[in-house]
Amino acid sequence: xxxxxxxxxxxxxxxxxxxxxxxKSTLCxxxxxxxxxxxxxxxxxxxxxEPERVMKMSGIGCSSKSPAYFLSRSHAFNGVHGRMPAISxxxxxxxxxMTTIGVSGDGDTASxxxxxxxxxxxxxxxxxxIIEDNGVYGLTKGQFSATADLGSKLKTGVVNDxxxxxxxxxxxxLGATFVGRSFSGDKKQLLSMLKAALAHKGTVMLDxxxxxxxxxxxxxxxxxxxxxxxxxxxxxxxxxxxxxxxxAVDYDSGEIxxxxxxxxxxxxxRKLHEDYDPTDKANAVRTLMEAQDNDEILxxxxxxxxxxxxxxxxxNIVDEPLATxxxxxxxxxxxxxxxxMAALK
Amino acid sequence: MATGDPALGKxxxxxxxxxxxxxxxxxxxxxxxxxxxxxxxLMKSIFGLGVPVSGKNLFPSNIAGQPTWFLIRASKxxxxxxxxxSEILVALNPETAHDDVQALPSGGMAxxxxxxxxxxxxxxxxxxxxxxxxxxxxxCPEVKLRKLVKNMVYVGVVAQLLDIDMAVVESNLRRQxxxxxxxxxxxxxxxxxxxxxxxxxxxxxxxxxxEKMNKTDGKIIIDGNAACGMGxxxxxxxxxxxxxxxxxxxxxxxxxDLLKKLRVTPDGKATFAVVQAxxxxxxxxxxxxxxxAGARAMTSTSGPxxxxxxxxxxxxxxxxxxxxxxxxxxxxxxxxxPTRTQQSDLLSAAFLSHGDTxxxxxxPGSVKECFELTLAAFDLAERLQTPVFLLxxxxxxxxxxxxxxxxxxxxxLDRGKVLTAEDLDRLGGFNRYRDVDGDAIGxxxxxxxxxxxxxxxxxxxxxxxxxxxxxxPEEYQAVMDRLARKFENMRKLLPAPVxxxxxxxxxxxxxxxxxxxALIECLDQIKQRHGLDADYLRIRAFPFAxxxxxxxxxxxxxxxVEQNRDAQLASLLKLDLPAALVTRLRSIxxxxxxxxDAESITTQFAQQEGL
Numbered sequence: 001x002x003x004x005x006x007x008x009x010x011x012x013x014x015x016x017x018x019x020x021x022x023x024k025s026t027l028c029x030x031x032x033x034x035x036x037x038x039x040x041x042x043x044x045x046x047x048x049x050e051p052e053r054v055m056k057m058s059g060i061g062c063s064s065k066s067p068a069y070f071l072s073r074s075h076a077f078n079g080v081h082g083r084m085p086a087i088s089x090x091x092x093x094x095x096x097x098m099t100t101i102g103v104s105g106d107g108d109t110a111s112x113x114x115x116x117x118x119x120x121x122x123x124x125x126x127x128x129x130i131i132e133d134n135g136v137y138g139l140t141k142g143q144f145s146a147t148a149d150l151g152s153k154l155k156t157g158v159v160n161d162x163x164x165x166x167x168x169x170x171x172x173x174l175g176a177t178f179v180g181r182s183f184s185g186d187k188k189q190l191l192s193m194l195k196a197a198l199a200h201k202g203t204v205m206l207d208x209x210x211x212x213x214x215x216x217x218x219x220x221x222x223x224x225x226x227x228x229x230x231x232x233x234x235x236x237x238x239x240x241x242x243x244x245x246x247x248a249v250d251y252d253s254g255e256i257x258x259x260x261x262x263x264x265x266x267x268x269x270r271k272l273h274e275d276y277d278p279t280d281k282a283n284a285v286r287t288l289m290e291a292q293d294n295d296e297i298l299x300x301x302x303x304x305x306x307x308x309x310x311x312x313x314x315x316n317i318v319d320e321p322l323a324t325x326x327x328x329x330x331x332x333x334x335x336x337x338x339x340x341m342a343a344l345k
Numbered sequence: 346m347a348t349g350d351p352a353l354g355k356x357x358x359x360x361x362x363x364x365x366x367x368x369x370x371x372x373x374x375x376x377x378x379x380x381x382x383x384x385x386x387l388m389k390s391i392f393g394l395g396v397p398v399s400g401k402n403l404f405p406s407n408i409a410g411q412p413t414w415f416l417i418r419a420s421k422x423x424x425x426x427x428x429x430x431s432e433i434l435v436a437l438n439p440e441t442a443h444d445d446v447q448a449l450p451s452g453g454m455a456x457x458x459x460x461x462x463x464x465x466x467x468x469x470x471x472x473x474x475x476x477x478x479x480x481x482x483x484x485c486p487e488v489k490l491r492k493l494v495k496n497m498v499y500v501g502v503v504a505q506l507l508d509i510d511m512a513v514v515e516s517n518l519r520r521q522x523x524x525x526x527x528x529x530x531x532x533x534x535x536x537x538x539x540x541x542x543x544x545x546x547x548x549x550x551x552x553x554x555x556e557k558m559n560k561t562d563g564k565i566i567i568d569g570n571a572a573c574g575m576g577x578x579x580x581x582x583x584x585x586x587x588x589x590x591x592x593x594x595x596x597x598x599x600x601x602d603l604l605k606k607l608r609v610t611p612d613g614k615a616t617f618a619v620v621q622a623x624x625x626x627x628x629x630x631x632x633x634x635x636x637x638a639g640a641r642a643m644t645s646t647s648g649p650x651x652x653x654x655x656x657x658x659x660x661x662x663x664x665x666x667x668x669x670x671x672x673x674x675x676x677x678x679x680x681x682x683p684t685r686t687q688q689s690d691l692l693s694a695a696f697l698s699h700g701d702t703x704x705x706x707x708x709p710g711s712v713k714e715c716f717e718l719t720l721a722a723f724d725l726a727e728r729l730q731t732p733v734f735l736l737x738x739x740x741x742x743x744x745x746x747x748x749x750x751x752x753x754x755x756x757x758l759d760r761g762k763v764l765t766a767e768d769l770d771r772l773g774g775f776n777r778y779r780d781v782d783g784d785a786i787g788x789x790x791x792x793x794x795x796x797x798x799x800x801x802x803x804x805x806x807x808x809x810x811x812x813x814x815x816x817x818p819e820e821y822q823a824v825m826d827r828l829a830r831k832f833e834n835m836r837k838l839l840p841a842p843v844x845x846x847x848x849x850x851x852x853x854x855x856x857x858x859x860x861x862x863a864l865i866e867c868l869d870q871i872k873q874r875h876g877l878d879a880d881y882l883r884i885r886a887f888p889f890a891x892x893x894x895x896x897x898x899x900x901x902x903x904x905x906v907e908q909n910r911d912a913q914l915a916s917l918l919k920l921d922l923p924a925a926l927v928t929r930l931r932s933i934x935x936x937x938x939x940x941x942d943a944e945s946i947t948t949q950f951a952q953q954e955g956l
Binding site: 050052053055057067068073075077078079083085087090092094095097115119315316317318319321322323324330331334336337338340344345 | 564565566575578579580581583584586603607608613614615616617618619622623624626627628629630631632634635636637638639640642656657750751753754757758790791792793794795796797799800801802803804805806814
């Protein structure tokens with residue numbers, strides 16, 4: 001009998017990280033999206049989410065291909081361009097017991113999908129909505145998207161003369177209850193934010209700057225690795241302690257904004273900007289608008305509300321998934337039809 | 346004037362032959378005046394007297410102030426199609442009154458506000474002027490309510506003149522305003538004022554009478570949209586996503602009302618979700634997302650909304666996701682006439698979306714079939730794993746129809762081919778799009794199935810039978826060929842056509858949907874006027890059953906009757922029939938926005954036959 005290789009490390013539900021992996025990426029080497037896929041794998045593994053209890057949703061574009069590159073053991077739905085919110089809404093209504101992760105891009109969200117995006121935020125549908133934001137259309141070879149910053153340059157020298165849509169400010173204003181921005185190159189921040197996202201009940205909207213190495217990583221781009229490394233300005237330092245982790249007290253509580261999450265875990269935001277309160281909606285929007293005016297790229301958790309009812313709460317849906325309710329519940333009895341008929345005579 | 350009968354002497358004298366239970370009443374009003382309650386009371390009173398009756402609301406795309414006509418047809422023979430000419434006019438709209446009275450046939454009758462002086466416009470109709478405004482003012486001190494009560498005054502006048510039993514009117518009014526005694530009192534006061542005025546001041550000259558029959562015993566009155574809503578609820582719908590659009594909105598309203606009544610748990614939780622979406626793109630997206638995750642999902646729309654659903658419907662077809670789409674057709678193209686009827690979305694529904702896309706369509710021809718085929722649509726969508734269309738129209742959907750009561754479904758729900766974790770243990774895995782049973786339908790799993798082999802990747806891009814991305818020519822084509830086989834198999838699985846009449850005639854008729862009622866009447870007219878016995882097959886689904894081919898093959902000339910300009914059903918048939926049969930088809934078309942009537946079909950038929 002061959003000596004067993006040292007056993008793989010298992011997470012708290014007893015699965016190795018291998019069980020969270022996906023297919024081999026077909027995106028460009030160095031694409032920010034691949035790093036985001038890696039962080040999603042890490043977050044789900046570390047949080048001990050059952051892969052079979054996850055739905056992966058996406059629209060169309062480079063970003064939307066990426067659900068194929070993580071969690072092969074989860075059901076996935078790669079829909080049509082800009083319409084991931086509607087498909088996700090239907091899927092979550094059918095089975096709200098699942099963890100739902102949507103991956104979109106800046107074109108898929110901020111242009112063709114804007115109508116659906118804003119209504120998803122407004123409904124506070126329980127899901128995680130990730131924008132892999134590189135400011136360009138990759139699959140059609142490098143046109144500006146609506147999140148490209150004013151004055152940023154394409155490789156061809158074309159300058160963007162329209163203002164960027166700040167998807168975070170929009171999401172906060174419209175009703176999403178966990179909104180943040182990160183950078184695909186910041187492993188620690190992104191992982192903490194994703195873990196906290198998994199613990200949140202409601203719509204999580206994460207805009208992750210994710211450089212396109214082929215079409216938008218040059219001098220003059222505001223979504224390049226270099227630009228982000230030089231200009232990324234965290235508004236808070238994001239720490240996360242899961243409900244099953246042993247809590248180590250290693251901070252000065254005065255510096256920390258602590259949020260108790262729905263599942264009992266803790267989101268700890270160490271203040272980097274003076275007195276930034278991520279539960280103050282108006283201040284969050286104002287901070288983001290000021291940052292845009294000052295050409296600053298803020299990252300971190302901008303807004304969180306753990307109290308607001310989700311769309312499932314509002315619809316008062318039964319605890320079991322609607323999808324698998326038995327006929328005895330979904331088809332009313334003959335007496336009900338008889339009563340209806342009698343009233344029409 | 347003392348007699349209140351100024352028209353006397355202008356007409357051709359009292360009619361000697363009574364016309365009993367065989368005429369149409371045209372109530373001409375302005376919309377927003379609240380005439381609907383009055384119209385319903387009158388219609389249901391005729392129904393209550395055992396006389397077959399139908400009501401058709403011809404209304405404008407407007408909230409208030411535009412002309413509206415409500416046609417109430419009483420027919421001892423049970424004909425429920427629109428009658429081309431109404432014999433009786435109730436003219437309450439001064440703007441259209443003069444045109445309305447001109448449309449009456451000679452020997453017809455007009456009831457009108459006395460100052461309109463319609464007796465001066467026609468000397469060959471029986472005229473009954475009524476001081477509606479004065480009468481209303483005398484019994485309704487509150488000015489704001491007068492325009493509503495005025496409608497009830499007309500009901501009383503009509504009831505007296507046609508000899509409709511007031512007790513029946515009263516009981517229908519009571520049902521209409523159940524639990525609202527004050528409202529009932531006010532309205533019944535209006536009815537009585539009209540009745541008493543007519544009794545005291547009008548002398549019956551016309552030949553029209555309602556007489557008690559027993560032809561409505563056990564029957565119900567309902568509109569097609571409410572019937573579709575009932576069908577959905579008894580099909581166990583769990584997710585409804587929609588966007589408001591005339592004339593389909595009331596499908597969802599009735600669905601929602603019933604869900605709230607019948608599908609709430611003892612602790613007050615909903616076993617359903619109804620979402621008013623941001624647009625029709627989102628509505629169909631939610632339906633497909635829900636269908637993919639295992640819910641019974643539906644949307645309801647009309648032409649413009651269906652156009653917006655095109656891209657998603659292609660995804661539903663190619664990724665093989667169940668969903669039910671009800672389209673209550675209105676008059677197109679574009680915005681068209683939103684409050685008028687047509688059967689003009691057949692071709693666009695059949696091929697909705699780009700690429701080689703085809704969809705099954707169910708075509709109910711009555712309110713009872715609205716219920717039954719909506720039920721069937723949910724089973725078929727899950728069995729066939731594809732979006733299923735149900736096409737009704739404004740006439741069927743928004744008008745009230747007499748029907749036999751609906752039957753409780755005899756079969757359990759068919760949830761289609763879904764593998765559980767236990768199945769996967771036994772099988773060791775599965776390929777989502779592989780045809781393992783020879784029916785061209787693969788097995789699916791639902792998200793959340795706790796098995797490492799349960800997941801698959803749903804996509805609208807090229808895929809293999811294992812749901813893997815592919816651009817390989819053979820793999821792509823294999824899936825497309827299987828989808829074509831699946832569609833071909835549907836000919837046997839969808840609701841079979843109804844052989845309404847099949848003797849040995851050389852002439853056959855084909856029709857679908859709300860055209861049915863006019864065509865049945867037309868066949869009788871052809872028999873009476875031309876001595877011809879024609880056969881008739883009613884189509885209830887696309888793709889077409891073999892029986893439809895056989896019907897065409899067994900008749901020399903086949904008239905396809907439909908309510909659109911472009912002969913859409915005939916066009917679909919021509920794509921499907923063998924070339925030798927195509928030349929047998931003739932078209933009879935009606936597309937002015939009004940529900941088709943028998944006279945129009947009979948006239949076109951006679952012309953084409955050279956009769």
